[in-house]
Amino acid sequence: MSPQERLDDLGLLVRRTEAFIRDVVIPREREAQNSDHGPTDALVAELQAEARRIGLIAPHLPAQWGGRGLSHLEMSKLFRAAGYSPLGPQAMNIAAPDEGNMHLLERVGTAEQKARFLRPLAEGRIRSAFLMTEPDGGAGSDPSMLTTTANRNGDHWIIRGRKTFATGVVGAGFAIIMARTGGAATMFLADLDVPGIRIERVLDTLDGSMPGGHSVVAIEDLRLDSDSILGELDQGYKCAQVRLAPARLTHCMRWWGAAKRAHDIAVAYARKRRAFGKSLIEHEGVGFMLADNHIDLKQAELTIDWCAGVLDSGDLGITESSMAKVAVSEALWRIADRCVQILGGTGVTRDTIVEQVFREIRAFRIYDGPSEVHRWSLAKMIRREAERVSPT
Numbered sequence: 001m002s003p004q005e006r007l008d009d010l011g012l013l014v015r016r017t018e019a020f021i022r023d024v025v026i027p028r029e030r031e032a033q034n035s036d037h038g039p040t041d042a043l044v045a046e047l048q049a050e051a052r053r054i055g056l057i058a059p060h061l062p063a064q065w066g067g068r069g070l071s072h073l074e075m076s077k078l079f080r081a082a083g084y085s086p087l088g089p090q091a092m093n094i095a096a097p098d099e100g101n102m103h104l105l106e107r108v109g110t111a112e113q114k115a116r117f118l119r120p121l122a123e124g125r126i127r128s129a130f131l132m133t134e135p136d137g138g139a140g141s142d143p144s145m146l147t148t149t150a151n152r153n154g155d156h157w158i159i160r161g162r163k164t165f166a167t168g169v170v171g172a173g174f175a176i177i178m179a180r181t182g183g184a185a186t187m188f189l190a191d192l193d194v195p196g197i198r199i200e201r202v203l204d205t206l207d208g209s210m211p212g213g214h215s216v217v218a219i220e221d222l223r224l225d226s227d228s229i230l231g232e233l234d235q236g237y238k239c240a241q242v243r244l245a246p247a248r249l250t251h252c253m254r255w256w257g258a259a260k261r262a263h264d265i266a267v268a269y270a271r272k273r274r275a276f277g278k279s280l281i282e283h284e285g286v287g288f289m290l291a292d293n294h295i296d297l298k299q300a301e302l303t304i305d306w307c308a309g310v311l312d313s314g315d316l317g318i319t320e321s322s323m324a325k326v327a328v329s330e331a332l333w334r335i336a337d338r339c340v341q342i343l344g345g346t347g348v349t350r351d352t353i354v355e356q357v358f359r360e361i362r363a364f365r366i367y368d369g370p371s372e373v374h375r376w377s378l379a380k381m382i383r384r385e386a387e388r389v390s391p392t
Helices: 003-032 041-053 072-082 098-108 111-122 236-272 284-312 318-348 354-364 371-389
Strands: 128-131 149-153 156-167 174-181 184-191 197-203 214-225
Touching (some): 003 072, 156 184, 156 197, 174 236, 284 318, 318 371
Parallel strands (some): 128 174
16 A cells, blocks of 8 residues: 555544544443443443444554554544544543553464454453552552562462552453562463452542443452463563553543543534623633643644654654653643633533543543653653763
8 A cells, every 4th residue: 555545544544433433422422421430331332333343443453453553643643533532442442451452462462362362352352451550559650669479389370469540450351460570570461250350349530431440459369370471571561661652642642532522612612602792712711711722732732643653663752652641641631621611610510521521631640650750750861861961
């Protein structure tokens, strides 16, 4: 396929996605809002069936897994379109944590692991979870604080520990578990319907767009064979880098779409609603907020595409994805906040999706590392670079 043909094909795919979100997904959003812990698996399955019928399931994956083999830059356009509804990424099987787990499995999984875990995940037949964050002073923004252990027992490993904020683990088919193996860390693949994994409770959280919500999980003498190791023994942190930057960026892509939706609703409201003799949009207080939204949306879009280009070059993009995560999450939060303000009382009701977008994007500022951690990491990089150029 020539570059122009590929571009034309992407344009068609984006337009098809926009139509799917508008005509199929948005009319079902009310059903998804009836649960505190994300849309039901039954609703997601219905939407995915329609997405599958029109060729929109997991389009980011290589063709052998049913996708379109999109680059990160191509994904950015498609994921932004899908994110126009908080339910859209679920409907197209490009939501976290499944999308990131697919990427990791495709990159480092064995042939057997791909057949057993990636294939059904890509087809939307199961969901997955990623278990790294821990309560009780364990791993969080600092993954080196990992306390979950995996100890060798003959040809098997015995895993013990607790995990928290385990997104989607309720109803998932399998999980990727990060555990300490001696002085290093290793990733393990585990079915979830086995003795040794127990969901303690589902957390009540601000956000609510992910099936299964977020849970605290106890891992009690979980017995896994050596074939369950994902990647290589003691290379868990290295494998995490494969998943980390792309997952940060796809979060940005999806929530950009949601922020654009909130902005569009605010524009329509400001044009229609009148006060003090003219429409709200004619008042500088409102018009300037919409102008700032427009600026933030464009700057966020350009930042996403810049980082996507870095990843497409083959670079791990750790620094660039940190920059994008901070800049985009905070820009989208400003947009969502302004939209609530413009809608006034309506903005804090569920009469529009703006209230949900506000909640979801606030949570997004925590996902994959809060801004403060990324700034701290970037500051360390700046110091190292300065010392390399001008040692003192």
